Structure formats: C-alpha cells, structure tokens
Amino acid sequence: MSNAAERSDLGEIRIANEVVSIVAGLAATEVEGVAGMSGGIASGVAEMLGRKNLSKGVRVEVGEEQAAVDLSIIVDYGVRIPEVAWKIQENVKRAVESMTGLQVVEVNVHVQGVHFAQAEEQPEDPRVK
Amino acid sequence: MRVMDRFVIALAALLALAFGVAALSLAAGWNGVLWAVDVIMAARGAARLESALTGLLAAAVGVYLLALAGQRETEPGNIALPGELGDVSISLRAVESLVLQAASSIRGVREATTRLGQEEGRLTVDLSVLVTSERPVPELAAEVQQRVTRHVQDVVGVPVGRVSVAVRNIASGHKARVE
Numbered sequence: 001m002s003n004a005a006e007r008s009d010l011g012e013i014r015i016a017n018e019v020v021s022i023v024a025g026l027a028a029t030e031v032e033g034v035a036g037m038s039g040g041i042a043s044g045v046a047e048m049l050g051r052k053n054l055s056k057g058v059r060v061e062v063g064e065e066q067a068a069v070d071l072s073i074i075v076d077y078g079v080r081i082p083e084v085a086w087k088i089q090e091n092v093k094r095a096v097e098s099m100t101g102l103q104v105v106e107v108n109v110h111v112q113g114v115h116f117a118q119a120e121e122q123p124e125d126p127r128v129k
Numbered sequence: 130m131r132v133m134d135r136f137v138i139a140l141a142a143l144l145a146l147a148f149g150v151a152a153l154s155l156a157a158g159w160n161g162v163l164w165a166v167d168v169i170m171a172a173r174g175a176a177r178l179e180s181a182l183t184g185l186l187a188a189a190v191g192v193y194l195l196a197l198a199g200q201r202e203t204e205p206g207n208i209a210l211p212g213e214l215g216d217v218s219i220s221l222r223a224v225e226s227l228v229l230q231a232a233s234s235i236r237g238v239r240e241a242t243t244r245l246g247q248e249e250g251r252l253t254v255d256l257s258v259l260v261t262s263e264r265p266v267p268e269l270a271a272e273v274q275q276r277v278t279r280h281v282q283d284v285v286g287v288p289v290g291r292v293s294v295a296v297r298n299i300a301s302g303h304k305a306r307v308e
Contacts, residue, residue: 069215074223077230081219082210082286089214106215110207113223116230 015100017062021055024069024107027095028058031087033079035115038072067102074113085109134197141190208247208287221245224285228254231280232273237264239300251290252281257297270294 025037037057039047046053057072069092075084089107096104155163207218225243232241240259245252254277260269274292281289 077227079284080286081223081284082217085210085217085219086212086214089212089217093214108215109217111217111219111223113220114226114230116226 015062015102017060018055020060020062020067020069020096020100020102021058023096023099024060024071024092025055025058027092028071028073028088031084031091033076033084034088035074035076038074038112062102065103066105067096067100068105069096069107070110071107072110072112074115075111077114077116081111085111137190137193137197140186141194144187144190206247208252208285210286219285219287224252224281227281227284228256228277231277232256232258235269235272235276237261237269238273248290251288252285253290254281254292255295256292257295259298259300260296261300266296266299270296 028034029037039053039056047056059070061068071088071092073088075081088109092107093104096102206221208221208224210217210219225245228243228245229241232238232243237260238258239261242257244255246255247253256273256277258273260266273294277292278289281287
C-alpha cells in the first residue's frame with residue numbers, strides 16, 4: 001500500500017490510501033441526490049457478511065502531494081445527474097483537501113445506476129377506490 | 130438468447146430428465162432400469178463407445194452451461210461528460226432504467242424494453258413497447274418519444290438524437306381496473 005508522505009522538521013506524516021478513500025466516500029454520500037456507492041461483487045458479499053465498508057465504490061491514487069479520486073455512485077431517481085456529479089466533485093475535493101492536505105487533481109464520477117425509491121413509485125393512481 | 134444456447138439448454142434438460150426418471154423408477158422399486166444397466170455392463174465391449182460418447186456429451190454440456198452462467202452480461206457503455214474537476218461518466222444502464230421508467234409511466238404502455246446507443250455525442254434510443262388498446266397507437270408513440278426525450282435531456286443533460294418506437298404487440302385484455 002502506498003502512502004502519501006510529507007516531511008516536516010519533526011518527522012514524516014503518512015496518510016494511507018484507505019483514509020483518503022473513506023474521506024472521499026463519506027463526502028460523496030453526503031451530497032443530496034446520491035443514493036449510495038456502488039461497489040463490485042466482492043464488496044457486496046463482504047457487506048452481506050456484515051462488514052461495513054466505508055470505502056466502497058472509491059478508488060484513489062495518492063502521490064506525494066496530490067491525489068486523484070474515482071467514485072462509482074448510484075443516484076436517486078428524479079435528480080439532475082450532471083448537477084449532482086458536479087456537487088460531488090466539489091464536495092469531495094474540499095473534504096479531501098481540508099482533511100488530508102493533499103491537492104486533489106481530479107475527481108472522476110461514474111454514475112452506475114439509478115435508485116427508485118419504493119415509496120414514491122406510484123406511477124398510476126387506481127381509478128377506483 | 131442464441132439458437133445454440135437454446136439447443137444446449139434443451140439437451141441438458143433432456144439429460145436431467147432421463148436421469149431423474151431413472152432415479153425415480155429405481156425409488157419406486159422398478160428394477161427395469163437396473164436391468165438396463167446390467168445389459169449395458171454385460172455388453173460393455175460394444176457399449177463402451179456409446180457410453181463414452183454420452184459421458185463426453187454430458188460433460189461438454191455441463192462445461193458450456195457453466196461458462197454461460199459465469200459469463201457477465203456485456204456492459205452497454207458510458208456517456209462521458211468531461212469537466213474541469215474530472216470526468217463524469219454515466220453508465221448507459223442507468224440511463225436505460227430512466228428511459229424505461231419514463232416510458233412505462235405513460236398511459237397505454239404495458240411493457241417496454243430498450244436499447245441505447247450513441248451517435249456523434251447524441252444519445253439514440255430504441256424502444257420496443259407492448260401497448261394496450263385503449264389509445265390510438267400513433268398518438269401514444271408520439272407521446273413516448275416526447276416524454277423520453279424530455280426526461281433524458283432533463284435528467285442526464287445529454288441531447289437525445291432520436292427515439293425510435295417499435296410497437297411490439299398490442300396486449301389483449303384490459304388492465305385490472307381494481308387493485
């Protein structure tokens with residue numbers, strides 16, 4: 001696992017990829033219109049076994065001073081997808097930069113699916129009551 | 130599903146059926162099956178080729194079906210929206226479910242399936258619908274085109290080039306009026 005390393009007079013500070021992933025994942029799910037992160041089959045199985053995976057659907061590349069983030073998300077039905085994606089990019093960039101001090105060069109958002117809320121899914125009122 | 134797949138599945142079903150019938154008749158106490166096995170064993174010299182062929186066939190079917198089951202559906206691709214902070218990509222599968230949602234919420238559409246593509250930065254939608262007979266089809270098709278175009282442009286933010294609607298069939302019978 002590679003880590004971001006910073007040198008200060010007192011010693012080295014390392015930030016693990018996992019930390020950046022969790023920060024990015026939380027920042028992304030915070031945004032309104034995001035139904036959740038979309039992990040692969042493996043993380044789905046892990047989740048069924050009861051492991052909460054905070055970095056699901058997040059892939060990061062962390063260098064010495066910079067970081068790049070890839071996010072796989074599922075959006076709620078009814079939102080404007082590009083707007084949500086742009087908000088995610090801003091929010092993730094802000095969160096990662098302020099919490100880790102790394103410069104975020106890019107945040108790629110992959111929208112994998114749309115989530116239809118069960119409660120709102122009433123396409124037609126019954127004609128007879 | 131391709132013809133080949135159908136054929137192999139039918140073959141597998143037949144093999145399973147034969148095996149099941151044999152096992153059941155054994156359980157029911159009918160020894161004819163055992164007798165058949167005896168005959169085969171006795172004539173082993175002659176039946177060897179046949180039994181080898183049957184075994185080979187069964188094994189091949191098994192391998193093929195396993196491969197088929199393990200095969201993932203091919204991903205339909207993505208729509209890419211480049212941006213300053215990084216790319217946004219929207220999987221066509223997500224757009225597909227939006228299109229289906231928009232189409233099937235229209236009165237007169239019973240079922241819809243769709244296939245999406247991209248041409249010169251525009252989205253193309255091929256819809257196949259099963260309609261009910263409560264509305265004139267041209268009117269219905271026009272509404273489907275309008276709604277799908279508007280919905281996708283609103284939600285995905287990508288221009289829609291064309292929406293072709295194919296009416297696959299007209300459903301007989303009425304929707305349940307009371308739930």
